[in-house]
Amino acid sequence: MHGPFTRALTGALGLITAAAGQVATAAPVAADSVVVGGRQALIADAPWVVALSSRDRFGGTRAGQFCGGVVVAPTKVLTAAHCLGREALGGEPWEVRDFVVIAGRAALRGQGGQEVGISDTWVNPDYDPTTNSGDLAVLTLASALPQSYVIGVARPGDPAHTPGTDADVYGWGDTTGTGTYPSTLRTARVQVLSDTACERAYPGGFGVRYRSDTMLCAGDPQGGRDACQGDSGGPLVAKGLLVGLVSWGSGCGQAENPGVYTRVSSVLPERI
The missing domain is CATH 2.40.10.10 (Trypsin-like serine proteases)
Known part of the structure; x- marks a missing residue:
């Protein structure tokens, strides 16, 4: 298994951010797999x-x-x-x-x-x-x-953060985890996961540690749906509100390695 990646594209050729083993710190990689296991989305709906x-x-x-x-x-x-x-x-x-x-x-x-x-x-x-x-x-x-x-932002304590809540992630990123990029927007249905599950998936060590104060994670308990390279910065939406931004993860669409998102409610300044 490779280490965590941020889920943005880098370089003039759109190369994936350096993978673990290629960098000393095994930095997280940009996400773009929402679209792993996803479907085409209409911009009118999002x-x-x-x-x-x-x-x-x-x-x-x-x-x-x-x-x-x-x-x-x-x-x-x-x-x-x-x-x-x-x-x-x-x-x-x-x-x-x-x-x-x-x-x-x-x-x-x-x-x-x-x-x-x-x-x-x-x-x-x-x-x-x-x-x-x-x-x-x-x-x-x-x-x-x-x-x-404009979409509204979930505030601290909003039910949209509750584990088990259905959420949708959006992006134009990798749809297979192997560098297959779509030309149109895609979305995938995942679930908000508990902090305990996220901490178990990313305990630290050789990879990046999950931090519940600034992060949340979401995925498909069976695997197969996730964000991936190229999806970084895209929205995770639950109950009609923004709860997360695609940030990092290990692989794409792996049940044991859910996607990790910026917890917008705790990081966004009061005035933007």
């Missing part, structure tokens, strides 16, 4: 899902998509902090001249929707790239999206 894009860095095959994001205010998009790191972007976000958010479009190279520039970025100052704790960033858009694109 208008708050957006793609982060840079064609200069990632090429035009997938319209430059390398991570996901979620609209929480007309000019605010949440994503994973590791999506804005130098390993993913090759520099600072403001140095990527064609960095945009693709909104209102399920098919990355299709028609409709809009591509909106980024006017500012904020990375959680408590984000730890070694443990992936606090893996959250906020993008400020150069122009506002419609209010209808």
